[in-house]
Amino acid sequence: MSGRIVKPGVAPVVVLVGPPGAGKSTVGRLLAERLGVTFRDTDADIEQLAGKPIPEIFIDEGEPHFRELEVRAVRAAAETHDGVLALGGGAVMAEATRTLLKGLPVVFLEVALGDAVKRVGLDAPRPLLAVNPRAAWRELMEARRPLYLEVATAVVDTEGRPPEQVADAVLEALELKY
Ligand SMILES: Nc1ncnc2c1ncn2[C@@H]1O[C@H](COP(=O)(O)OP(=O)(O)OP(=O)(O)O)[C@@H](O)[C@H]1O
Numbered sequence: 684m685s686g687r688i689v690k691p692g693v694a695p696v697v698v699l700v701g702p703p704g705a706g707k708s709t710v711g712r713l714l715a716e717r718l719g720v721t722f723r724d725t726d727a728d729i730e731q732l733a734g735k736p737i738p739e740i741f742i743d744e745g746e747p748h749f750r751e752l753e754v755r756a757v758r759a760a761a762e763t764h765d766g767v768l769a770l771g772g773g774a775v776m777a778e779a780t781r782t783l784l785k786g787l788p789v790v791f792l793e794v795a796l797g798d799a800v801k802r803v804g805l806d807a808p809r810p811l812l813a814v815n816p817r818a819a820w821r822e823l824m825e826a827r828r829p830l831y832l833e834v835a836t837a838v839v840d841t842e843g844r845p846p847e848q849v850a851d852a853v854l855e856a857l858e859l860k861y
Pocket residue numbers: 701702703704705706707708709710726769770771772773802803805806809841844845846849
C-alpha cells in the first residue's frame with residue numbers, strides 16, 4: 684500500500700464523523716489497532732467529564748448542556764490527542780467544532796437509514812432516537828449531511844461492509860499506511 688506513514692505526536696491521525704450507527708466508535712477502535720495508535724471517543728470523554736452515561740445527561744441537564752460538554756470534549760481531544768478520534772453523531776452541529784476540525788484528516792462514514800437503524804437498535808439507547816428512531820434518524824441526517832460534508836476530507840460508504848472493510852477503506856481514502 685502506498686501513502687504516508689502515520690507519525691503520532693502532532694494531531695489526530697484520523698477523525699471520524701457521521702450519524703449514529705455509522706460505526707465511528709467501532710471502526711475507530713479497529714483503525715487505532717491497525718495504526719498502532721490510541722483511540723479516543725468524545726462520547727466516552729463526555730461521560731467521564733459528567734460522571735454519568737449520556738442518556739442520563741440528557742435527562743438530568745438537557746441536550747444544550749450535553750452540547751456544551753461536547754464542544755469542550757472535542758476541543759480537548761482535537762488539541763491533544765494524537766491517535767484516532769471518533770466524534771459523537773451530533774458534534775458537527777457546533778460551529779466551534781467545525782472550526783476545530785479544519786485542517787484535520789476527517790472521514791465522514793456514510794450509512795443509509797435501514798442499516799443505521801438496524802445497527803443502533805442492537806445497542807445502548809441513543810436519547811435522540813428513543814422515540815420513532817426511523818423518523819428521528821432521517822430528520823437528523825437531513826439537517827446534518829451538509830455539515831458532515833463540510834468538515835470531511837474524505838467520505839467512506841459503510842453500507843453492506845463489515846467494520847474491517849470500512850477500516851481498510853478509510854486507510855485507503857486517507858492514503859495512510861501502517
Ligand atoms: N460496518 C458495520 N457493519 C455492521 N455493523 C456495524 C458496522 N459498524 C458498526 N456496526 C455496529 O453498529 C452499532 C453502532 O456502531 P457504533 O457505536 O460504532 O456507531 P457510532 O457511529 O459510533 O454511533 P454514535 O454516533 O451513536 O456514537 C454497533 O453495534 C456496531 O457493532
